[in-house]
Amino acid sequence: MPAVAISEIVGPASTAGRGVGAFNVIGIEHAEAIVAGAEAAGAPVVLAISQNCVAYHGALEPIAAAMLALAGAAAVPVAVHLDHATGEDLVRAAADAGLGSVMYDASGLPYAGNVAATARVSRWCHDRGIWTEAELGEIGGKDGVHSPRARTRPDQAAAYAAATGVDALAVAVGSSHAMLTRDAVLDLGLIARIHQAVPVPLVLHGSSGVPDEGLAAAVTAGMTKINVATQLNKAFTAAVRARLAADPALVDPRRYGADGRDAVAREVTRLLQVLRAAGTC
Numbered sequence: 688m689p690a691v692a693i694s695e696i697v698g699p700a701s702t703a704g705r706g707v708g709a710f711n712v713i714g715i716e717h718a719e720a721i722v723a724g725a726e727a728a729g730a731p732v733v734l735a736i737s738q739n740c741v742a743y744h745g746a747l748e749p750i751a752a753a754m755l756a757l758a759g760a761a762a763v764p765v766a767v768h769l770d771h772a773t774g775e776d777l778v779r780a781a782a783d784a785g786l787g788s789v790m791y792d793a794s795g796l797p798y799a800g801n802v803a804a805t806a807r808v809s810r811w812c813h814d815r816g817i818w819t820e821a822e823l824g825e826i827g828g829k830d831g832v833h834s835p836r837a838r839t840r841p842d843q844a845a846a847y848a849a850a851t852g853v854d855a856l857a858v859a860v861g862s863s864h865a866m867l868t869r870d871a872v873l874d875l876g877l878i879a880r881i882h883q884a885v886p887v888p889l890v891l892h893g894s895s896g897v898p899d900e901g902l903a904a905a906v907t908a909g910m911t912k913i914n915v916a917t918q919l920n921k922a923f924t925a926a927v928r929a930r931l932a933a934d935p936a937l938v939d940p941r942r943y944g945a946d947g948r949d950a951v952a953r954e955v956t957r958l959l960q961v962l963r964a965a966g967t968c
């Protein structure tokens with residue numbers, strides 16, 4: 688079975704008010720762990736690969752092929768998604784590699800330029816059956832749209848979604864990328880207002896910095912796709928560090944790699960259960 692279209696995961700979840708976990712892959716161990724964690728939770732999942740991770744590997748194709756193979760063999764629906772692509776060449780590479788969805792990030796551009804570039808990429812993707820996600824630019828705070836102080840305006844979000852034709856919209860509601868602590872406070876009232884104003888599913892980036900209760904409340908308020916990267920890297924690295932510290936003579940990467948992979952799978956299962964609980968309350 689091939690990878691599932693992300694619309695088949697995000698669409699029904701959005702309609703039903705459920706959350707979808709979208710987890711960033713680093714290497715194949717992450718991808719294996721995310722699929723295993725989703726299977727243990729009995730939940731669909733999105734495997735995401737970022738432009739930064741493509742740069743780490745030096746190319747998209749090998750890791751994308753591994754992700755698609757794992758998605759195709761999974762016991763639950765798994766979609767494979769390109770996360771935070773700032774270049775149109777990488778969007779084209781994702782299409783060539785068989786990925787079904789992309790997040791095109793023109794948020795560094797002024798509003799009009801962002802709208803024009805995103806509308807162009809969205810049209811190009813839709814002509815090829817590819818689902819697109821995008822985000823508004825800097826709204827407040829000097830660290831950009833993902834500053835914890837940045838806020839998306841509901842009226843501008845609605846205008847942006849209509850003008851670009853995107854299938855999902857990443858919004859700034861209090862989370863921030865790469866947080867090592869889970870103490871971000873989301874603006875739940877704003878999530879609800881954006882959800883009312885915007886017809887497409889909403890995406891929360893920087894979810895690793897949000898505690899479990901905050902993630903559940905965000906879904907209840909109208910958030911659908913929950914992007915998690917740093918939280919899994921914390922789990923992976925802590926498990927590897929503990930194993931290496933306990934056994935300084937260890938050299939076989941399979942031994943500590945398996946510990947990291949198991950830790951990621953457990954955290955994926957746990958987070959998917961948090962999201963599912965939010966959707967049923």
Ligand SMILES: [Zn+2]
Nearest residue numbers: 771892893914
């Ligand atoms: Zn992000």
